[in-house]
Amino acid sequence: MRAWRRACGTAMAGWLFFSASGSVNAGPRGQKTEAAVDEVFEDLTAPGSPGCALGVYRDGQMTYSKGYGLANVEENVPITSKSVFDIGSTSKQFTAASILLLEKQGKLSINDDVRKYLPELPDYGSKITILHLLNHTSGLRDYLTLMDLAGIHTDSVTTDQDALALIVRQKALNFAPGSEWLYSNTGFFLLSMIVKRVSGKSLREFTTERIFVPLGMTSTHFRDDHAEIIKHDAVGYEQETGKPFEISITNFDTVGATSLHTTVEDLQRWDENFYQPKVGGTAFVQQMLEQGKLNNGEQLDYAFGLVIGKYKGLPTVDHGGADAGYRSDMTRFPVQHFSVAVLCNSAETDSSALARQQRSSDDRQEGHCRDPPFARVMRAEPLGHDGQQGENAPSPRWSARITKQDT
Numbered sequence: 001m002r003a004w005r006r007a008c009g010t011a012m013a014g015w016l017f018f019s020a021s022g023s024v025n026a027g028p029r030g031q032k033t034e035a036a037v038d039e040v041f042e043d044l045t046a047p048g049s050p051g052c053a054l055g056v057y058r059d060g061q062m063t064y065s066k067g068y069g070l071a072n073v074e075e076n077v078p079i080t081s082k083s084v085f086d087i088g089s090t091s092k093q094f095t096a097a098s099i100l101l102l103e104k105q106g107k108l109s110i111n112d113d114v115r116k117y118l119p120e121l122p123d124y125g126s127k128i129t130i131l132h133l134l135n136h137t138s139g140l141r142d143y144l145t146l147m148d149l150a151g152i153h154t155d156s157v158t159t160d161q162d163a164l165a166l167i168v169r170q171k172a173l174n175f176a177p178g179s180e181w182l183y184s185n186t187g188f189f190l191l192s193m194i195v196k197r198v199s200g201k202s203l204r205e206f207t208t209e210r211i212f213v214p215l216g217m218t219s220t221h222f223r224d225d226h227a228e229i230i231k232h233d234a235v236g237y238e239q240e241t242g243k244p245f246e247i248s249i250t251n252f253d254t255v256g257a258t259s260l261h262t263t264v265e266d267l268q269r270w271d272e273n274f275y276q277p278k279v280g281g282t283a284f285v286q287q288m289l290e291q292g293k294l295n296n297g298e299q300l301d302y303a304f305g306l307v308i309g310k311y312k313g314l315p316t317v318d319h320g321g322a323d324a325g326y327r328s329d330m331t332r333f334p335v336q337h338f339s340v341a342v343l344c345n346s347a348e349t350d351s352s353a354l355a356r357q358q359r360s361s362d363d364r365q366e367g368h369c370r371d372p373p374f375a376r377v378m379r380a381e382p383l384g385h386d387g388q389q390g391e392n393a394p395s396p397r398w399s400a401r402i403t404k405q406d407t
Helices: 007-019 027-040 088-104 130-135 143-149 160-168 185-199 203-215 264-272 282-288 351-356
Strands: 052-058 061-068 070-072 260-262 307-311 314-323 326-333 338-344
Touching: 027 061, 052 264, 061 264, 088 130, 088 185, 088 203, 088 260, 088 282, 088 314, 088 326, 130 185, 143 160, 143 185, 160 185, 185 203, 203 264, 264 326, 264 338
Parallel strands: none
Antiparallel strands: 052 061, 052 338, 307 314, 314 326, 326 338
């Protein structure tokens, strides 16, 4: 299949699913499971270490939540279920949801030409639709990669104008729209611009009004001001071997592809919207889960900011993120009404290793568990691959497609 799934992150969620029955905290079995979960996260509880917040959701309730490590190493502030994290590319589903809400209002169609709303984009000779952006099949080059090739330092402030100017300078696509799949942050950044131009509101304002307030997600918003102070925000960190932790946060003012700040408590409310939709309605939820297709009819794993897959034969819906010193993953088992969210503030957090500690022998037979696409280095954002599954994926294809003269 011409897409990937994050086998290791799903394995962690799968282990929690098969370990838990009802509430994790219920009775002796619950205590045993809690101890086993704590053991998985043991490395994140060392003194002076950043860590993760864990949320386990079942049947519309948060059945287990716990913080491991420090949200702020300097001030020795512990992580809790109320700690706010930058969730990187896990943000994309909220951008996709915004587009679908606008379509429901009749303000756009996902089959519209993107140049209807972004006329400054070059005419590449083939129509690029909003759906192409949503499915990562547009062929547009990843703007974060372009920034790196242009020599723009990763600590530089990046505005909408900076990103858009770089994108519109590109003279060609990686491939004809709809002919291939290649993960592109450009597409979701441009979707945020479309939301702004169609609704008259920034993506932050639109999602707050249409999604977060209705669902009671009071600690969630897109951060579109790099200088903003956020209450209970976990600081991102990275660490070189043998050296102390250093602060690692982004200076993006761009949103859409990333930059949502939220908690494991708030994500439970969003997760439940897929079962009892207060926002969008049933048809909206079903559309969010529709998998993309290539021009030749080949079906993708990727839906609307979500990845559709299976774990041990059970259907899953998930997405992960990695940005600066932050790592995240949220996996849903829709048939079982069970989900797991893990939000972390250390670039060295290895979700693969966490999963391996508890994976069954059946999991080990599936192949080696390497870092998923979302953990690859390039502004810590996920990069697309040549159609192979995550653990066997080759080097990113874009490196042969973009040249210095195009930046």
